Amino acid sequence: MEMSLRDVGGLDKIAKQIRATCIQMSFDAKHGHLKSALSCVDLLVALYWQWLKVSPSTPFDNNRDRFYLSKGHACAALYAVLAARGFIKIDSLSTYARSGSSLPDHPCRHVLPIIEASSGSLGHCLGIAAGALYGLRLDNNPSRAVVLMSDGECNEGSVWEAAMFAAAQKLDRLLAIVDYNGLQATGRSDQIMGFTSLEEKFRSFGWASKSVNGNDISEILACIKSFPFEKGKPSVVIAKTISGYGVSFMEDDIVWHYRVPSNEDLENALGELGVEPLYKVNK
Amino acid sequence: MRKAFGDALYKLAEKNDRVIFLTGDLGFQVFDDFKNSFSTRYVNVGVAEVQLMCTAAGLALEGWRPIVYSIASFVTARSFEQVKISIAYPHLPVIIVGAGGGFTYSTSGPTHHSPEDLGLMSLLPGMTVVAPGCPEEVRELLPQLARINGPSYIRIGKFGEINYDVKEPVVIGKGRLLREGKKIAVLCTGDTALVALDAVMELRSENIIPYVYQFHTLKPLDVELLESLVGHISAFIIIEEHLPQGGLASSISQLLTGKRDSPVVVRLGVPDEFIIGNPTREELRKRLMIEKESVKKICRNVWNEF
Numbered sequence: 001m002e003m004s005l006r007d008v009g010g011l012d013k014i015a016k017q018i019r020a021t022c023i024q025m026s027f028d029a030k031h032g033h034l035k036s037a038l039s040c041v042d043l044l045v046a047l048y049w050q051w052l053k054v055s056p057s058t059p060f061d062n063n064r065d066r067f068y069l070s071k072g073h074a075c076a077a078l079y080a081v082l083a084a085r086g087f088i089k090i091d092s093l094s095t096y097a098r099s100g101s102s103l104p105d106h107p108c109r110h111v112l113p114i115i116e117a118s119s120g121s122l123g124h125c126l127g128i129a130a131g132a133l134y135g136l137r138l139d140n141n142p143s144r145a146v147v148l149m150s151d152g153e154c155n156e157g158s159v160w161e162a163a164m165f166a167a168a169q170k171l172d173r174l175l176a177i178v179d180y181n182g183l184q185a186t187g188r189s190d191q192i193m194g195f196t197s198l199e200e201k202f203r204s205f206g207w208a209s210k211s212v213n214g215n216d217i218s219e220i221l222a223c224i225k226s227f228p229f230e231k232g233k234p235s236v237v238i239a240k241t242i243s244g245y246g247v248s249f250m251e252d253d254i255v256w257h258y259r260v261p262s263n264e265d266l267e268n269a270l271g272e273l274g275v276e277p278l279y280k281v282n283k
Numbered sequence: 284m285r286k287a288f289g290d291a292l293y294k295l296a297e298k299n300d301r302v303i304f305l306t307g308d309l310g311f312q313v314f315d316d317f318k319n320s321f322s323t324r325y326v327n328v329g330v331a332e333v334q335l336m337c338t339a340a341g342l343a344l345e346g347w348r349p350i351v352y353s354i355a356s357f358v359t360a361r362s363f364e365q366v367k368i369s370i371a372y373p374h375l376p377v378i379i380v381g382a383g384g385g386f387t388y389s390t391s392g393p394t395h396h397s398p399e400d401l402g403l404m405s406l407l408p409g410m411t412v413v414a415p416g417c418p419e420e421v422r423e424l425l426p427q428l429a430r431i432n433g434p435s436y437i438r439i440g441k442f443g444e445i446n447y448d449v450k451e452p453v454v455i456g457k458g459r460l461l462r463e464g465k466k467i468a469v470l471c472t473g474d475t476a477l478v479a480l481d482a483v484m485e486l487r488s489e490n491i492i493p494y495v496y497q498f499h500t501l502k503p504l505d506v507e508l509l510e511s512l513v514g515h516i517s518a519f520i521i522i523e524e525h526l527p528q529g530g531l532a533s534s535i536s537q538l539l540t541g542k543r544d545s546p547v548v549v550r551l552g553v554p555d556e557f558i559i560g561n562p563t564r565e566e567l568r569k570r571l572m573i574e575k576e577s578v579k580k581i582c583r584n585v586w587n588e589f
Binding site: 109110116117118120121124126127128129130131132133134135136138139157158161162164165168 | 303323324326328329331333334336337338339340341342344345346347364365368369372373
């Protein structure tokens, strides 16, 4: 699992390709949520290439690490990552958010059984992961669980019920990552639910917490290397990210929560990234 | 029924080491035996019903068979979205136990009333919904629910209900004939069966003999039985401690709509309103006509009309 600087350079390139793919998917499907997908790409790449014990050849192995995308609306990034890592077919990405697709615009376990839980309604997966870990621990199963959430999602009271439960049960194989991109659907998350530190909030709930630049893969990896941050406590990473990261005109701009890229946007975005999407478009 | 539930739960856990019990910080001393025998399979999630459901979902995803317990109103209304999204949508084998359904806690006021629990749970696709009427039905139904590979809800009453003396077996999804009769049928769910049996027993001396059926399973509804009654039964008297929406009467009425020779439906139940004033359950049931004398009166009237 140790990596050299060269590897991280490789991951950065992969992250760019995932971003290009998300933008292409959004363009093809005429479906938004790009800002939320782009902000968490580096987190997903760090997890899927370096950290999670998961394998495309044995996706249902009982000792796999469990990954939950709780911010389901950002699933374009997850699908692109799953395709790049060989969990799903690259061709399937062109069906994203289409009727009947196995890759709907909120992940559904009925059509994509390799995901741990369906998501879309915010604030469910942290609690589910905590329950799963409780059961895994009873079975002496060493698997870890990672939940990727959004900062807007932390508005949900259910997140804090889950946080209390996980701390009370000392679930130290649980890692929550908050993609703190600062923007939710209609405004800045700090303004909507108050200027208080998520790191302090989690800590006061009995968690061990760290903050990190969530758009820097080497920093992310250095941070989660020390997981669990404290024995006997669940861990949380507050990953400071930029929404729409990687494309200058999408960064930190709320319109990209819903906006679908135009032809020109697509061309400019792919030009800036300097890489091709993973899949070829059938015109 | 609570005692029967505790016993049945204990037996299930003895037989199946994947059965795990979750409580929302309720059932003080009721589950001490369980806790002592199966300490790792007893989880108090705290006064956090939303997390209660998510914990159950996570456990079920990892191959456990969670049985979730709290007051009916809290496991249905309060955590409805978690039941819908985390349990019903993935069709997970979780048994949700609502203690004190209907107006068991009538004096505690509307915060503790749950005349809508059966309807709420019935709204969710794939959910099995049962409301046993006596301890025996709890004992028989719980293991059957545990064999279903999907979610279920069971409303259980209080302590101390009596068993009714009936041979007909308790089979999930099947209406249960409690008393043979003629012309008209009293259809019950939950512990309204006890009221019906008392009333019907006394009516015999007046030569008024309605059938009595217990619908301990509200969903799936025993359509076959109901259809077999159409044609030779003139009226259904349905007794439910539930709102007009989503209970037994509404399900049956929906089924009968448009059917030729459909029986007349008379419903005794809860009106579409909050019950204010913290009445005792006896007072309230009198008001709602879910008590012996009212049922006798209605049966007499209906009997004489047909």
